[in-house]
Amino acid sequence: MTEQKAQAKVERGVYLSLAAYIMLSFLKLGVGWVYSSEALVADGLNNSTDILASLAVLIGLKISKKPADRDHPYGHLRAETIASMIASFIMVVIGLEVLISAIKSIVAFEIESPSMIAGVTAIFSALIMLAVYKYNIKLARQTDSQGLKAAALDNRSDAFVSIGAAVGIFGAQFGVIWLDPLAAVLVAIMIIKTGWDIFYETSHNLSDGFDYEEGKKMEKQILNVKGVKQVRDLKARKHGNSVILDVTIHVHPDLNVIESHAITEQLENELKNKYKVESISVHVEPHEIRKEVETNE
Template sequence: MPAEKTQSKVERGVYLSLSAYIVLSLLKLGVGWFYSSEALVADGLNNSTDILASVAVLVGLKISRKPADRDHPYGHLRAETIASMIASFIMVVIGLEVFISAVKSIVEFNIKPPSTIAGFTAIVSAFVMLAVYRYNIKLARETDSQGLKAAALDNRSDAFVSIGAAVGIFGAQFGILWLDPLAAVLVALMIIKTGWDIFYETSHNLSDGFDYEEGKEMEKKILQVIGVKQVTDLKARNHGSSAIIDVTILVNPSLNVIESHEITENIEAMLKQAYKVGSISVHVEPHEMKKEVERNE
């Protein structure tokens, strides 16, 4: 898929999330405040953090589209990952604020019974966010976008948060008044967990982490390329939604430069077809010479 078309799809998903969050946060905060539901207010604040997170992802996407330059020879794709990390910080901070407020309400038992209107608002919101999640997770898989994947996972957690808020609100209708602020506590914990999950993944990628098993799969595929005798080293790291790969292979020393180069081209073509790869560097060494060195050692 062309990069421009991929970026356009990703932005479409983020704009959809942003629109849903703006409408739902205003609705939840208004209904929650007017009908005395801490759980719905917490859910509305959760969506407010999502607005900020979506804006951060959009900014990151805009920056990531900039072409490579002298200071960024690999391009600006990591801007999307950085934006996702910023979004995770926002989620955790707001989650902690909601948690402290809800616990304080339970301890002081300063609770007003919420209206069923608040409960129905939460249920409608849950269905809306589940629909947005299904759309965005499909786009994230098609484009392999970390930013959109983070947004989609947040969409799903928001739907569960709204369901939890609804349970708390309707439970309070049966005289269990503490169930509403308890639902707010659970909402806060889900916000914090979502933020932590996104932070963990983005920090792994920004610190040049790469899935070990996927690296081993790459090695096996490279060994299947005709002419490759051995893979002595393979390093990979994520750069935005693509990977940068450096690999050293051993080939028959009797091959000339053109034949060796043809093997490297076959490796590059195979990896780009099997994985989303941004850059590949293949270093060729003679197979028998390598074995001779090892015997001398």
């Protein structure tokens, strides 16, 4: 799949999320206010944050498509990661607002019993978001897009949030009216957790963190290349949805420059195909051969 096609698929997924969030946020906020459901209003506010988050990811995707320039020799791919981090901030802030509002309602015991219509709306919304999640997570795996993966996880979180809201609303129908604001509290916690998870992953990547196990798999792949005797050092970092790799390998000391270069080319091709490595810097050193000296006594 070409980079252009991958970008087009990612944008399609973000636009789908954006359309779903706009529709559902208006639906939930309207029904929640009319039929007195704090859980559904909290869920609607959650979707309102998702609109802003989706817009941030979309802007990040647009910027990430810009070609490399003098100030950005590796391109602008990290704009997508930065957009995901901004989206996480928005989620946490709104989640805290919903949490405070719901707790105040429980403490003051200003609770109204919500209508069954609010519960049906929540279930309908959950089914819509599960369908959007399945579509987007499939695209995210195909394109290895961090921004779309964050959007897909948020889609799934929204579906669970709506299910939680529905449980609270239906519970209130049986006289347990405090279940509705309690569901709003749980919704708020899920919003905050989703925001934190996205922030943790994006901050890890922006600070040049890299998954240790994936690095070991790359090292094993390099050692399978004919002519590589040892991997002395391997450093990797994420750049958007791609990887930048610096590696030092040991080869037989008798190899000439052309033979050593052929090994590095094979190494680069294998890693680019398997691990979506965008840029590889390979440093070649002679392998130390230890000879055993036998002494006859």
